[in-house]
Amino acid sequence: MHIRKLTGLFGAEISxxxxxxxxxxxxxxxxxxxxxxxxxxGQRLTPDDHLAFARRFGPINVNRFFTKLESHPEVALxxxxxxxxxxxxxxxxxxxxxxxxxxxxxxxHALEVPPHGGDTVFVSMADxxxxxSEPVRRMLRGLSAWHSSRHVFGETQGNSEAAxxxxxxxxxxxxxxxxxxxxxxHPLSGRxxxxxxxxxxxxxxxxxxxxxxxxxxxxxxxxRKPEYQARVSWNVGDxxxxxxxxxxxxAINDYHGYRRxxxxxxxxxxxxxxxxx
Ligand SMILES: [Fe+2]
Numbered sequence: 001m002h003i004r005k006l007t008g009l010f011g012a013e014i015s016x017x018x019x020x021x022x023x024x025x026x027x028x029x030x031x032x033x034x035x036x037x038x039x040x041x042g043q044r045l046t047p048d049d050h051l052a053f054a055r056r057f058g059p060i061n062v063n064r065f066f067t068k069l070e071s072h073p074e075v076a077l078x079x080x081x082x083x084x085x086x087x088x089x090x091x092x093x094x095x096x097x098x099x100x101x102x103x104x105x106x107x108x109h110a111l112e113v114p115p116h117g118g119d120t121v122f123v124s125m126a127d128x129x130x131x132x133s134e135p136v137r138r139m140l141r142g143l144s145a146w147h148s149s150r151h152v153f154g155e156t157q158g159n160s161e162a163a164x165x166x167x168x169x170x171x172x173x174x175x176x177x178x179x180x181x182x183x184x185x186h187p188l189s190g191r192x193x194x195x196x197x198x199x200x201x202x203x204x205x206x207x208x209x210x211x212x213x214x215x216x217x218x219x220x221x222x223x224r225k226p227e228y229q230a231r232v233s234w235n236v237g238d239x240x241x242x243x244x245x246x247x248x249x250x251a252i253n254d255y256h257g258y259r260r261x262x263x264x265x266x267x268x269x270x271x272x273x274x275x276x277x
Contacts, residue, residue, distance in 0.1 A: 003031055010124040010247075011037040011230035019043050019053045019239060029057065032105065033188045036246040037122045039232050040239045045109055047072040047263065050239075054107050054265040061096065061103050061266040065149070069263065078108060078262040080253075087253035087260075092123070092223070093199035095244050095266065098149035100178050102195075104269040107241045110234045114258035120232045120240065123223045123248040126193035129183060131222060137192075140215075141275050143182040144205045145196050150177075179205060181274035186245055192275040194219055197248050223248060245272065 001017045001024060012035035017024045019040060031038050045053070051074055054060055062068070066076035066088075080087045096103040108120075129137065182204065184195045196204075198220055204212040222228070232240055242249055 001027055005035070006037070006039070006230045006232070009127045009228065009230075010035055011039075011122060011232075013039045013041065015041050019045060020049050022056070025053075025056050032057075032241055032243065036124060036126075036243040037230060037232070038241050040241075041235065042237050043109065043239045044237055045239065047075050050075065050107065050109055050263060050265050053239075054267055057267045058104060059268045061099075061268045063096075063264075063266060066264070074265060076264045076266070078260075078264050080255075080260045082257050082259045085256065087251045089249070089251040090253050091199045092197060092220075092248045092250045094195070094197045094248055096269070097147045097180065097195065097197055097200045097244070098176065098178060099269075100176075101271050102180070102269045103244050104267040105241050105243050106264055106266045107239060109263045109265075110236055110238045110261075111263060112259055112261035113234045113236055114255035114260050117252060117254035118234060118258075118260045119252045120234070121250055121252060122230045122232070122242060124228050124230070125195065125223070125246055125248065126186065126189075126191040128219070128222050128228050129192055129194045131228070136218075137183070140194070140219075141183045141192075143207075143215075144179050144274075145182050145212075145216075146177050146179055146202045146205060147200045148177045148202050149200060151202075177202070180272050183275040184245060184272040185275045187270055187272070188243075189246070191246070193246055194223075195245065195272060244269065 002015045004013045012031055017040055060074045062074055063076045069075040078088055095106050180195050182196055183192055186193055
């Protein structure tokens with residue numbers, strides 16, 4: 001097994017590994033904790049293989065909004081047909097931040113990729129946090145923020161292309177709001193990192209609306225700098241696993257006219273602890 005870093009800060013590409021082989025697991029888990037995003041090239045996983053690999057990390061979280069693989073409801077479909085314009089996950093986000101116990105990570109397996117484009121870009125939220133000044137870090141450590149899914153997956157999304165084409169559903173279940181620390185202590189690595197994102201974070205608790213918006217935008221402006229990002233280009237067979245507690249991601253929707261088809265399995269997480277705890 002060979003591990004090559006994707007950037008100076010985070011992300012790694014793993015070659016020469018077989019995710020079906022339990023003997024590879026310890027090294028892969030260690031790489032996941034260390035690099036936050038791991039790209040394992042050249043896999044051919046059946047849905048059962050995919051689930052077996054995911055279960056070594058923990059129980060499976062079944063996403064209540066995504067369309068499921070009929071034969072394996074724990075596998076969510078991430079699909080854009082060639083005649084569709086909108087992609088799933090185009091906005092910067094962290095999967096499942098709207099849950100009380102946000103998912104540990106998502107494991108995406110590429111089955112069909114466009115001839116160009118369709119990359120996924122990630123941001124390292126621990127590195128962004130460490131780039132801020134100490135007085136700002138001190139202020140952020142004391143804050144909590146609300147996260148919600150209702151404006152993304154809720155009833156108001158009924159007219160979206162994703163909802164109308166059946167790629168997302170169950171709008172009636174998008175009713176929960178949850179409070180998380182703005183700065184968490186990562187449950188596996190112990191690193192401090194920011195846990196807010198533009199898609200699901202609605203406001204910082206206890207602040208005036210203008211204060212909340214200004215602080216979130218200050219964080220987001222830092223996240224948008226390429227220095228804190230890593231970009232993954234996909235080949236058929238690749239598996240990318242990312243740490244939802246340590247990264248943001250977004251799908252680059254630049255491949256209209258081509259089909260992109262992936263299977264996603266998500267591993268359950270835990271409630272998040274504030275950095276000072
Ligand atoms: Fe996502």
